[in-house]
Amino acid sequence: MNVAPHLDPVVVDLGREALLAMGDVSRSLVYASFLTDDGFEVVHVPDGKVDANRFASMASSIQALSEAVAREVRIGSSEYVIIASQKGHVIQLRVPGHPVVLGALFDDDETLGKALSVARRCAQQLAASLADRPAAQPDAPADQQAVPAY
Numbered sequence: 001m002n003v004a005p006h007l008d009p010v011v012v013d014l015g016r017e018a019l020l021a022m023g024d025v026s027r028s029l030v031y032a033s034f035l036t037d038d039g040f041e042v043v044h045v046p047d048g049k050v051d052a053n054r055f056a057s058m059a060s061s062i063q064a065l066s067e068a069v070a071r072e073v074r075i076g077s078s079e080y081v082i083i084a085s086q087k088g089h090v091i092q093l094r095v096p097g098h099p100v101v102l103g104a105l106f107d108d109d110e111t112l113g114k115a116l117s118v119a120r121r122c123a124q125q126l127a128a129s130l131a132d133r134p135a136a137q138p139d140a141p142a143d144q145q146a147v148p149a150y
Contacts, residue, residue: 004036004040005034005042005098005099006035006042011100011130014129015034015042015043015100015126016043016045018122018125018129019034019043019045021125022119022121022122023045023046025118025121026110026114026118027109028088028107028115029104029105029110030088030106030107031044031049032044032104032105033052033055033059033103033104034126035056035059035060035101036060036099036100036101037064038060039057039060040056041055041056059090059101059103062083062092063081063101066078066081066092078094080093081093082112084112086108088105088106088108088110089106089110089112090103091106091115091119092104093119093120095130096123096127097127100126102123104118104119
C-alpha cells in the first residue's frame with residue numbers, strides 16, 4: 001500500500017531537509033513548499049509567511065494548467081513555471097519522477113537565473129533522496145515493511 005506523500009513522515013522529513021538546504025544557499029528565499037499534484041502541502045519553510053494550504057492549492061492548479069497547455073500546443077512536458085512580479089518571483093517545478101511539485105517564492109534580491117538554479121537543485125535533491133529509500137519487502141509483515149518509494 002502506498003502512502004500519500006503528504007501523509008508520509010519520511011517524505012515530509014526529506015522534503016524539509018531539502019527546503020532548509022535551499023534556504024541556506026539562497027538568502028532571498030521567502031517561502032518554499034513541496035506539494036502534491038492534488039493540492040495538499042507536504043512540507044513548507046518557514047512558518048507564518050504564507051497561508052500554506054492556500055498556496056499548495058493554487059500552485060497545484062497552476063502546475064496542472066501549465067502541463068495542460070504544454071500538451072495542448074504539443075511542445076513537450078512543462079519543465080517549470082515562473083511568476084515574475086516587482087517584488088519577487090515564484091518558481092514551480094516538478095520533482096523528477098514523483099507526484100510532488102516544488103513551489104518557491106524569492107524576493108527581488110535574487111536573480112531569476114540563480115533562483116531557478118537553486119530550485120532545480122532542491123527538486124533534484126528530493127528526487128535523489130526518495131530514490132535512495134529502501135523498497136518494500138513483500139514477505140515481511142506490514143508493520144515491518146519499508147515505505148515504498150514514489
